[in-house]
Amino acid sequence: MLRTNPPRVSVIIPAYNSMPELTKCVTSVMEQTLGLDKIEIIAVDDGSTDGTADELDRLARTCPSLRVVHQPNSGGAGGPRNTGLDRAGGDYVFFLDSDDYLGPDALRRMVAMADENRTDVVLGKMVSVGGRAVPTAVFSHNQPRTDVFSSAAYRTLGCWKLFRRSLIERLDLRFPPFRNCEDKPFTAAAFLNADGISVVADYDCYYSRNRQNGNNLTLTAADLVHRMDGTRLCFETVARYLEPGPRRDQIMRRHVEWELCGPLRALLPKESEQQARERFYPQFRDWALSYVTEGVFQQLAPQDRLIVHLLRADRYEDLITVARHAKEDAARGNVVDKGRVYWCHPFFRDPVKAVPDACFDATDRLPVRHELAEAAWTGDGGVLRLAGHARIESLGALEPTTRLILRPRGFPHPDIRVPVTVRTSSHQPDDQATGFLVEVDLSTVDSGAPLGAGVWDLHLDVRAKGVSRTVRLRQAGTDANGRRTAPPRREVGATTARPFFTPYGNFSLDVRRTEDEPVCHVTGIVWDTSAPGTLVVSGRLADDATGRPGPTALRAEGDSGSVREVPLRYAPDGGGTGFTARLPVRRLPPGRWTLTLRTDEPNSRIPVPPLKGLTGTRWFRAARLGRPYYAKPLPRGSKGAVVLRVAPVGLTAALRRRLGRHGSGSRP
The missing domain is CATH 2.60.40 (Immunoglobulin-like)
Incomplete structure (x- = not known):
């Protein structure tokens, strides 16, 4: 199959001794409804010894879209993923582990979600196969456009997501050479710099499973020595991209709970005394002192607050005691005192230990079942x-x-x-x-x-x-x-x-x-990706709109008083009556244009609100010597309507940007 256009998606599969799961993994991509003409599969054999290399070569002979790279073993999944990234040419990149597989319609749905909402990262619903843990909170419902501060997306830092490749290249993102936690800093950086995140929750996109031979990296490289470098890089990544304050605290809390306190409790007591005291404890203490602000501390559960307090106070012996008895102490229950609830840990109000009550206060953490x-x-x-x-x-x-x-x-x-x-x-x-x-x-x-x-x-x-x-x-x-x-x-x-x-x-x-009750609701404003310079406005009539005149046309009114209108097209949408209108903005003269919906009622105008996510666009006008033009939304105008500025691109600025791109380094 000769490809005439760049692929929409590059699927990168790192593979090391991945039989027999590998075959289903690769064929699940070959059978995607998006179509192999829009997909390139880059499978990287990382020095396998079990027949993985032969199986990839066999599959490649049946599928021209599959490219196989053989390389010496790198010791982790990051190396082969980087090899795939260096060869990827798709608009988007999707990382698929060789243990796992995709639902048939997964890539089509995720690409459509990213295209429609102009988002840089898309999470597809994950499904557990054979009991492997998968995130669930973020997949409670579809989220066309969100971010890490208003969703549960940041709770899942595995890289099994759809990333816009331009984001990866703009940040020069690559995976560090760690055996565990190598994907967390990568995904964290992408999340924190993404222009929007989407969630596909109404379709089972990604099936996660454990290998039959039990040699998943998350199982075979689970001890502290394989976690510490990735954890350090997680903290540094958040500090690099977020200024100090509540937003950083919100994100940093996740790493304090999952990368600091959790592994310390579960893994530090299993290390030798020398390793625990001299190698790992100083690193944990440094993170507690550097990254656990008072804002983070107040958000932690009592079990984690106690650990952080002991780290800050440099009380190694007490910390090891708490970690060794964490499971039995977690079940000790609570005591109520003067309207506050405290965890009944043995250190609570022990005058010898002298730990502040705030470390045990569980009032705001008690579950409310309702x-x-x-x-x-x-x-x-x-x-x-x-x-x-x-x-x-x-x-x-x-x-x-x-x-x-x-x-x-x-x-x-x-x-x-x-x-x-x-x-x-x-x-x-x-x-x-x-x-x-x-x-x-x-x-x-x-x-x-x-x-x-x-x-x-x-x-x-x-x-x-x-x-x-x-x-x-x-x-x-x-x-x-x-x-x-x-x-x-x-x-x-x-x-x-x-x-x-x-x-x-x-x-x-x-x-x-x-x-003030509206007769209709505008639900979408996007640029048509197949028709440059065309704006698509969609909406639906309100549930109680019967008897009131509904909108009939999308109206663009210029500052000079000139008007352009396009009719609305109605169709039942299952929840009322839906409508769409296509406005060829490329045909509007330069100027500021206010968008409203017109009804047949005299002087009735319904503002088209500036929905989140609407960005600018560009096109060329052949009638004007191929000169580039742009349209971009401005702050809302009268009565909350969106205002578009239409203007030619300044030729000097355009030339400067073009020259800057060609001289800005070796990466495209």
Whole structure:
């Protein structure tokens, strides 16, 4: 097969003594629905001795898209991955371990997600085969565009993801020569510099399995000597790309928990006394002193806080004692004192050990088991009935001081606290009072006034034995289709209240003035990758749009007063009526253009909001001697509408950039 265009994806497979799993791994890529004309497979045999090399050569004879590289053994997966990266030519790179395999539609879905949302990294849902641990939290729902600060993506630093190759080359990313933890610094750097991250959660993309012979690197190179270099590089990577502050603390916490405290507890006591004291302990202590700020420390569980405290205080003997007895001490339970809950570790309030109480404070870490079982309007008015159950683990019955909290999202207003009725719950086997019932009258809930316009997130202040824990009110359970059904929107006085569940199952209220209630919702604004300079706007009619005139055209209005319009095309989308419009921005004269949707109602304009992720684009105008033009979004204009600037690219600047690219080093 003669390839006429660059591949969309380069799949890199490092292979060392990978039989018999290797065959299924490679064929799963050959059978991708994306098509072999859009895929190159680069399999790197890292000095195998078990027939892996022969099997790769055999498969290559059947598949022109498969390139096989044979090299001496490098001792880890990083070396062959780097060999593959040096040869990759795809728009995207996907790393596939030779133990694992892909779902047939995996690459097509991930590439489409990256293309549509212009994201640099895509996570495909992982599936465990044979009990191998895989991440689950990040795959609760599809996430078209997110980042490491607002998702659970950073909890999975394995490199089994789709990366935009230009990101890898811009950062000059390569894998360090470590036997374990070599992929964590690579993925961390990509995450922290990515222009958006996507998650494909509605399809089983990546099947992770253990080898039959048990020689996975994660098992055979699991001791401390193989972890320390990778851990050090993880900390240095975060410090390099994030300024000190809450954002760095949020990311650094992951490494403190998983790369510092966890291995120290599990592995340090297994080392010889000399190795533990002289080689590994000083490194762990240096990380605790250098990277565990007070912001990180406060976020840790008591077991980790105690370890960090002993490291900082240079108490090696006590640290080894804590690590050796970690499992039995974790089950010692808690004690309640003056509204705080403390871990009953033997060091707690031992005058000889003199460890601060803050190291044992578990109040904010106690699990709150709760569920919103019922949410419904009562009667014809604005009374919302909410019922469910809640308890703070190990603390018994709820107190009558438990409250529902309505908290404003993104606008100034005090929390609104509503008393609940505590009752016996069938979910508690010993008939303790763990049920709650509350009826919220939206017309009077704010100290006799109606609930104001805005989005209100509902929380529950759960109280037991003088301890208070506030959690988001949520419904974990779904129906057979994986959905949650919120009560319908309802008019309450001069406002319309729309209850809804977030993708995580959290319950919220969207309250708007009735006259401001939109007739439609814009759901997407992207540049058409197949038609340069063409903007595609998509949306759907609101659920209650019946009887109100819907939009009929996408309107671009220039600063000079000139107008261009394109019609909307409607089609049922399963959740209402969807529409799209294609605006050839390349045909607009230079200037600033405000985008709105026009209805047949006189002077009715619906702003097209500047959705997150819309970037600029370029094209050439043949009628103007092939001169390049660009369009880019500006800060929103009147009434929140997106504004595009259309202009020719400055020829001097374009030439300077082009010359700069050609002279900026050996890598393309």
